[in-house]
Amino acid sequence: MKFIKYIGGIFTALRSLAGGMIVTWKELLTPKVTMEYPENRKTLVISDRWRSELIMPHDENNEHACTACGICMMNCPNGTIQVISSSIETEDGKKKKILDKHLWNYGSCTFCNLCVISCPSNAIVFNNDFEGAVFDKSKLLHRLNHEGSKLRDKKKESPATATDAIAKKENKEA
């Protein structure tokens, strides 16, 4: 009886070994999914939600939407953002804060996205440009607002007219 188990054990072993080898053979013939980075840059697909570099979108008139409120600076967990503002006098005689420099440190940012979602004017977003490595640490301090740019004037649309437009559309559908 033990002899039969001995012989049976040998054949079971050979069968299981052959099964394992078939699995690795199939793996050998599978096309590999490795992406080879510098050569595939033209066909790279980066998802929109990937957070790379913080930018302040400027339109063709070199205007941005940042009001220098400093909410992004207050929400940043490790002080990566510095909003440097200056006071000017408007025509009405009121003092208004305008943006002087919006500084963001690429090296200490944790990419937590709190600044983007807490900005009331949607002035800053993260883009997909992940190749931001530099050889000099001082180059990591980015200034987000461009030279000579200013705050985009808000359109004369008050909150009241906005809700009126929505109400008119709903009446039409009803």
Add this chain to the structure above:
Amino acid sequence: MLIYSQPLELTKLLAAVDSFLQGNLTPGWAVLVKGILVGILILVVYALIALALIYIERKVAAFFQARLGPNRLGKYGVIQSLADMIKILIKEIIHINKADKLLFFVAPLFVIVASVLAFGALPFGMNLHALDFNIGVFYLLAVSSLGIIGILLAGWSSNNKYSMIGAMRSGAQFISYELSAGFSLMTIVVLSGSMQFSEIIEGQRYCWNLFNGHLPAIIAFVIYLISGHAETNRGPFDLPEAESELTAGYHTEYSGLQFGFFYLSEYLNMFIVAAVATTVFLGGWMPVQINGWESFNQAMWYIPSWAWFFGKAGLMMFLSLWVRWSFPRLRIDLLLNLEWKYLLPINLVNLLVMVVVVLSGFTLTDLFPALFGK
């Protein structure tokens, strides 16, 4: 037997060199110069095959593991081996504080010398056989046993108890599987009637030994491959150098070129096992020929003998790599269990069966002499 035209063989080149030497020097000097040339050639071929094998192993291992392997240096990464060789040559050799200096230095030399001695006895092609003793198989077994001295010395002189454990495990594994390898080769010696490699190959002209002695030869083939891998610490038997358990076992304390010797000899031992398996079971450098089909035979002879040899050895090495990346490592007690309780009894019974088959005339050459005989 017709003489076939063999355009790509190196026979004429070697004969020309030989006659040049003998024409210009006294016989003693000619032999000496020939010996030195053959020695240099063997060492160069050793190093080249090692470089090629390192590259092939890395690439094939990567493909088995769903990745690409080296592909940065040179097209498909072919220069990677050269870069690794340069790296190992210029690495610092770290001196161990209380290690036995002489034994520490000598251990890798034992391993590499045993490997090169066995390498010299391999038949690479027609007339490309450096050492053709009439006890070829016996010489090979004896000389590959010298490697274990190097391993034991390495473990002992490292002054490191984990290296010692690794060396002891390796020693036990090696001498156990040496038995199985020896017996399976003896089975083939019984079949072919001679220990000389060239006669074994000549006897496989029309039929490989694997098919000639059908059942016992196939069993001997499988057992030889298993024991060959276990002898060279290869494949699922690499417990002595188990990286996760003993951090490289007996060669933990070695660095630089000394580690390079261990590394090189492991690859070349794998090649030697594959080469001996092809020589003795698969016909060595002899092309596939069929008795009576002269044009087919002539076509087969156009492929040079060394191409046949490396092709068949390459297949065996691919099998070795396939096995390495398919199976989990055997624990030391399971390993020794496998040898003493399974392989050795099967081997002994197999040898007996082969003797019975040969003596009662049941080999294929005896049963079908017109097709397979000479």
